[in-house]
Amino acid sequence: MASLDLLLSRFSTDALVEPAPAGGVLESILSTAMRAPDHGKLRPWRYAIVQGDARLELAQRVVASMKRLDPDVAPAKIEKRLSRFSTMPMTIVLGMHLRPEHKIPVLEQELAVGAAAMNVLNALHATGFGGVWVSGDVAYDPEFAAELGFPAPHKLAGFLFVGTPKADAAGPTRRPVDGYVAQWTGKPVQFGADT
Numbered sequence: 084m085a086s087l088d089l090l091l092s093r094f095s096t097d098a099l100v101e102p103a104p105a106g107g108v109l110e111s112i113l114s115t116a117m118r119a120p121d122h123g124k125l126r127p128w129r130y131a132i133v134q135g136d137a138r139l140e141l142a143q144r145v146v147a148s149m150k151r152l153d154p155d156v157a158p159a160k161i162e163k164r165l166s167r168f169s170t171m172p173m174t175i176v177l178g179m180h181l182r183p184e185h186k187i188p189v190l191e192q193e194l195a196v197g198a199a200a201m202n203v204l205n206a207l208h209a210t211g212f213g214g215v216w217v218s219g220d221v222a223y224d225p226e227f228a229a230e231l232g233f234p235a236p237h238k239l240a241g242f243l244f245v246g247t248p249k250a251d252a253a254g255p256t257r258r259p260v261d262g263y264v265a266q267w268t269g270k271p272v273q274f275g276a277d278t
């Protein structure tokens with residue numbers, strides 16, 4: 084498939100089965116992060132790969148965080164998260180190694196992490212794998228982040244669930260981009276998407 088067609092056909096899915104990428108293919112996929120735009124060459128992205136038995140351990144820590152954040156959390160919500168985190172072929176914890184004291188604003192550091200994650204999602208698609216970026220309150224729980232190895236000021240940007248998309252996996256239909264593009268001619272721009 085041509086490169087542009089690949090970008091235009093990527094979609095997120097959590098309908099994932101084994102296998103997840105491994106070995107040199109996984110290394111190539113993750114290496115696309117090193118091509119992300121990155122002001123100051125801070126390389127703030129960090130990837131903690133969770134596979135095999137470690138998935139249940141992660142799922143249990145996710146549940147502990149959910150209960151800490153909301154002691155009245157619904158059992159059904161706990162069950163769903165436990166099941167997802169313990170059964171996805173691979174979870175990549177998206178860490179952000181942030182440097183608030185640096186002259187590069189933290190927002191730009193976080194944007195670089197997002198750009199790198201997008202490269203990884205595109206690379207997964209290009210190699211026949213797939214994934215979805217998820218977050219939830221747990222991703223913003225500093226205690227949970229510290230348990231995983233990202234103590235403040237470092238943070239999490241969420242998780243990538245990764246694997247092979249089921250044969251019938253498909254993404255949402257896409258709108259044309261027209262409404263999100265405008266020519267600036269000296270007056271404030273207005274977009275079709277916002278009217």
Ligand SMILES: Cc1cc2nc3c(=O)[nH]c(=O)nc-3n(C[C@H](O)[C@H](O)[C@H](O)COP(=O)(O)O)c2cc1C
Pocket residue numbers: 093094095096215216217218219240241254255
């Ligand atoms: C930072 C971030 C966090 C996200 N968190 C969730 C989430 O917790 N649950 C969810 O269903 N989608 C979440 N999404 C959206 C999905 O990753 C995905 O983009 C969405 O389902 C649309 O699919 P598409 O990528 O094929 O357009 C998140 C996206 C981003 C960028």
